[in-house]
Amino acid sequence: MDTPLEVLRRVFGYDSFRPGQQEIIETVVAGGDALVLMPTGGGKSLCYQIPALVRRGVGVVISPLIALMQDQVDALNALGVRAGFLNSTQEPDERRRVEAAYVAGELDLLYLAPERLRVDSTVRLLEKGEVALFAIDEAHCVSSWGHDFRPDYLMLSVLRERWPGVPRIALTATATPDTHAEISHRLGLDQARHFVASFDRPNIHYRIAAKNDPKKQLLEFLRTEHPDDAGIVYCLSRSSAEKIAEYLSDHGIAAVPYHAGLDAPTRALHQSRFLREDGLVVVATIAFGMGIDKPDVRFVAHVDLPKSVEGYYQETGRAGRDGQPATAWMAYGLQDVVQHRRLAMEGDDTHRRRQALHLDAMLALCETVTCRRVMLLDYFGQADAQPCGNCDTCQQPPDAWDGTVAAQKILSTVLRLDRERRQKFGVGQIVDILLGKKTAKVEQFSHDQLTVFGVGTELTAPEWQGVARQLLAQGLLSVEPAYGALVLTEASADVLRGQHEVRLRRDLATKPARAAKSKSQPVSMPAEAAPVFERLRSWRGATAKEQGVPAYVIFHDATLREIATRLPASLAELGTISGVGDNKLAKYGEGVLETLAAE
Known part of the structure; x- marks a missing residue:
């Protein structure tokens, strides 16, 4: 034995x-x-x-x-x-x-x-x-x-x-x-x-960007950081998956949708293409990805807020399975919080409590001013992690500011609409009132007569939306389930009375830093090995297509890099390369040696 x-x-x-x-x-x-x-x-x-x-x-x-x-x-x-x-x-x-x-x-x-x-x-x-x-x-x-x-x-x-x-x-x-x-x-x-084992994935760079036209943000992310890379884009709805896949395709990115609304043959085809082709992007609902063993997924992007930290961790974990640098990127904004707060109010009491706990943890990760990886690991019971240097908050720490007065202005507006007018409105109307905008809707309801009209001109509309988002995330505001209007919570009173300081994260207006050098570096190759590596990849792709299997089933990139660097001249030498077992040596060894001998 x-x-x-x-x-x-x-x-x-x-x-x-x-x-x-x-x-x-x-x-x-x-x-x-x-x-x-x-x-x-x-x-x-x-x-x-x-x-x-x-x-x-x-x-x-x-x-x-x-x-x-x-x-x-x-x-x-x-x-x-x-x-x-x-x-x-x-x-x-x-x-x-x-x-x-x-x-x-x-x-x-x-x-x-x-x-x-x-x-x-x-x-x-x-x-x-x-x-x-x-x-x-x-x-x-x-x-x-x-x-x-x-x-x-x-x-x-x-x-x-x-x-x-x-x-x-x-x-x-x-x-x-x-x-x-x-x-x-x-x-x-x-x-x-x-x-x-440790849940740390040091090769993954975590980044969460303020949402502002997420399709364009996603396209810019792919073009500047991951051109021609394989990756997964997650969104919550089937229609979003279809629209984003079409948008990326129209802008020169090879992309296909994947969701439960597609017929089984189409889903199977798109999954098979993702496993077998280089550089394909799958735009998917959470129906896609569990157990995907593709090692060279270079990024996972979220254009909608995941429902839980567990879901986020598992989905982002599909990037960089080969240990090489990868990116977990998310666009996150006010409407994400409003939508999830509404969803968390559905169902029975047990379900609501569970959803609220999941959402609070996810929002805390998004709004943190400290290392995201430390928060992730703490969530999974690893409380001794140190700042990683490979997430956006480590590389470009956001400012925290005293947002108590700003919070009081939003809460006062919600309170006056409710008590004085018996009215409830969404964030857009609240922001217009604070900025003193005489829109048709403001004039229709005579909101320009409120004492809070125009008291918030020190912030811009996007900044007020950021304040509202963070108040929702902290449970200092809530949403009315049916229409998504803002309502006060029990915790609002202490803020209004000045008995609770509100610390807020200042959203960065500058472009996020690129991923830092990962702790898990790619296998280095001398310059002369690069063309050999590409020849080996071409041979592997043709072999995989002929056998009807994904390319990584033949050999992983790391194995091809080592072959291209060491240039084994015999089967015995090839057998010493990491990832070349006896069966693969017998099955593919001659093909590798012939490829190395070719000029």
């Missing part, structure tokens, strides 16, 4: 484990249960793939990612690992072939969607073979507090009851301390070993 390190070298082509991996793998190989919290790109998959290859039997992987199972299996097959999947997308003959291979012990890994375990025939099938381990991927889906809750995950505790001697490993990249506890309880892993 191979040791885990021998499997790592022979199959995956790496000489050493990443931090935390070896202890997790040895725990599962020895038959122990494990709960693993590790960030995207930290190497979670190896934590169950290697034990499945070392232990007797088949590793059964429970995954919600039906649309990606084929790509995951293709990647394993390229390594010489015998992998298969069972889900609703297969034809009966294909399903029977995979089932027969499982029973005969001819698979190393079998991927299943969680809902398949509801089917008695699936349970009977598993009992006919020898299970090496159960891996529960995306384990946060079991948490009712989480952003990706899936009811089918609740039944996975049955695995311990039906297969008490088979080790289980649950893995997720997204879990607060509360979510961690819920995963442990619901999956019956309280007695398992828990491994919590």
Whole structure:
């Protein structure tokens, strides 16, 4: 029986484990249960793939990612690992072939969607073979507090009851301390070993910009910082995804939409193009991205405020999985806060409280004057982080100012409209009153007769909108659910009486700083290696197209950079390159050497 390190070298082509991996793998190989919290790109998959290859039997992987199972299996097959999947997308003959291979012990890994375990025939099938381990991927889906809750995950505790001697490993990249506890309880892993890696992704530059025509801001961001790079743009609505994809395409950016309103073949095509093509941008709702294993996503952008820090962290974590510098960019503004405050008031009391907690944490991240990474890590229970130097607030710290008087002016306007006129209005009307603008609407309602009319000329309209946004974020203002009008909260009274100082963030009018040099630098190449690297990329692209797999399934960029730099002259030398395992050496070695020999 191979040791885990021998499997790592022979199959995956790496000489050493990443931090935390070896202890997790040895725990599962020895038959122990494990709960693993590790960030995207930290190497979670190896934590169950290697034990499945070392232990007797088949590793059964429970995954919600039906649309990606084929790509995951293709990647394993390229390594010489015998992998298969069972889900609703297969034809009966294909399903029977995979089932027969499982029973005969001819698979190393079998991927299943969680809902398949509801089917008695699936349970009977598993009992006919020898299970090496159960891996529960995306384990946060079991948490009712989480952003990706899936009811089918609740039944996975049955695995311990039906297969008490088979080790289980649950893995997720997204879990607060509360979510961690819920995963442990619901999956019956309280007695398992828990491994919590740092959630820090030092290669990601976090930046949040004040929203002002987000489509143009996005286009400028892509053109100046990520031309021809692959990336994901997230928005909340299907119509926004369609419009932004069209806008980018019209302005020379290769972009496609992805959302639940598209038919299944179109979604599959757009996902396949994203995985297989260089430089494609997908504009998506949150329906896209979980489990995407594309390593060279250079940016994730949000043009709408995410609903929770968990969602934001997981979505931004899809950038830079290869450890190279990447950007998490967001445009955030007043209407985001108004819309989310309204949404947080819907549903029953439990739902409203939960949504309010999620939103408050997300708004705090957006409005902070301190390091964004420190706030992110603190949210996930890492309270000892130091300022990172690789986010916008570290590179260009915003000013904090005493906004108590400005807050009193807005709150007084809302109060007078309510008490004197029995009226409620949105932010636009409040700002017009403060600036003394005699608009048709102001004159229609005689708002120019209010004592607060024109008392706010010291600030501009965008600045007043920034004040209103921050008062909403701090809970000093709220919105009326039906129409989005501003209303006071219990906390407003202390501000009006001068008993509560309001500190506000001054929105930066200057252009945000470009991403600083990442702590995780690209593999350096001498100038003469660059054309060799490009030849290797062309060879890889043609090979991937011929085999119908994503390019990264052949080799990652980091591996090609090392090949271009070291210029191995033989298969033996090529086999010493990181990421070149035995199967890939046999399958692609001659092609690589021929490409290197070409002028």
